[in-house]
Amino acid sequence: MVSDFRRKKLLHMYKFLDKDGSGTIDKKDFQLAAESMTKQRGWKEGDALYKESLDMTDLVWNALQKAGDANNDGEVSADEWVTMWDTISKSAADREWLSQYCKFIFKMQDFNNDGFIDSDDYVAARSIAGTSKEDAVAAFQKLAQGKSKISLTDFQKLWDEYFLSEDPNAPGNFIAGKSSFD
Structure with a gap:
């Protein structure tokens, strides 16, 4: 269940995808x-x-x-x-496409193509999606957990947390640039 x-967070992403x-x-x-x-x-x-x-x-x-x-x-x-x-x-049966999608979104957010997402990359990507700069900066700080950049490995973990975790404190909840889902 x-x-x-x-x-709420799944429906937030759902509404975002309903272009x-x-x-x-x-x-x-x-x-x-x-x-x-x-x-x-x-x-x-x-x-x-x-x-x-x-x-x-x-x-x-x-x-x-x-x-x-x-x-x-x-x-x-x-x-x-x-x-x-x-x-x-x-079940892990349907996760291959999710992994490919995650890698693609990572690549789309890596604006400077250095293999990492830094704050500037993330803010640029989220601004295209309509997130304010302030919210994007705050979300990146939560996602990065003290690091200056997010690797693909880190991003994959955050991605899974967003879609699969029930934990309201999981850093991955900020992947869409939003900190609450009211």
């Missing part, structure tokens, strides 16, 4: 996200990173639909989303 706290505001997540949402990411990063059609972004969003959508679209209607509802994460937290 998903706690009220975890449900067209339809109330469900579908392939169009992931296409809109890919277009937005590539545009904001300055990548153009034909660039390797542009293609990688489109390929990764397709891969993640296909895996998400397989894992979460229980009624096979081409959309993932909020209830299906929460149920999917509850299932994933109990």
